Amino acid sequence: GAVVSQHPSWVICKSGTSVKIECRSLDFQATTMFWYRQFPKQSLMLMATSNEGSKATYEQGVEKDKFLINHASLTLSTLTVTSAHPEDSSFYICSAKAAELNAYEQYFGPGTRLTVT
Amino acid sequence: AQSVSQHNHHVILSEAASLELGCNYSYGGTVNLFWYVQYPGQHLQLLLKYFSGDPLVKGIKGFEAEFIKSKFSFNLRKPSVQWSDTAEYFCAAITSNTGKLIFGQGTTLQVKP
Secondary structure, three states: OOOEEEEOOEEEEOOOOOEEEEEEEOOOOOOEEEEEEEOOOOOEEEEEEEEOOOOOEEOOOOOOOOEEEEEEEOOEEEEEEOOOOHHHOEEEEEEEEOOOOOOOOOEEOOOEEEEEO | OOEEEOOOOEEEEEOOOOEEEOOEEEOOOOEEEEEEEEOOOOOOEEEEEEOOOOOEEEOHHHOEEEEEHHHOEEEEEEOOOOHHHOEEEEEEEEEOOOOOEEEOOOEEEEEEO
16 A cells, blocks of 8 residues: 555756656545755755645745646645756656555655656 | 755675665654665666554564664564565655655665675
């Protein structure tokens, strides 16, 4: 149980275009979802926290207009990288937690590798 | 600011050697601690977690960790590593005041057959 999927697993886009990444909780309702960014050989950095039906809370230094997060349902959150540039190339990972499961435990998706050319 | 520190960035061991990876956190209140593993090309998997109770926590694949409150530490151990343990290991903490999962820098473990 507690499976989180991400789609796509990898994407290549041209500079200036937008890319949407989906994060789904497959067998539980995710009241809260998180988006992380991981640079090569580095740790995960929290970008934003989203609760179903409300606006996402962004971490300091993360541009909310560039990284649009939508948590429209209890099983789906999307991250849209708008006007992508090569410096946005990274590994994006989502996680989810649910009220009915342990309140402090997050379940991670497999990640999406974004390459901007 | 709250932080998690992992002291070993890259560890190389031979099979059957014992492993200990250090993790320290900076927060004086209630904290929940985790160790995650990321095998090459795979997603993060939870190895073990500590919320309360017995400070010696046993996880999957023979891993264990000990929470020492006085030292703000949560070191990961395994008595005998295998080649398949080659991976990236992340210590993480959630503090009661933020509810956010904060990750350490990660430790790359390379086990030589």
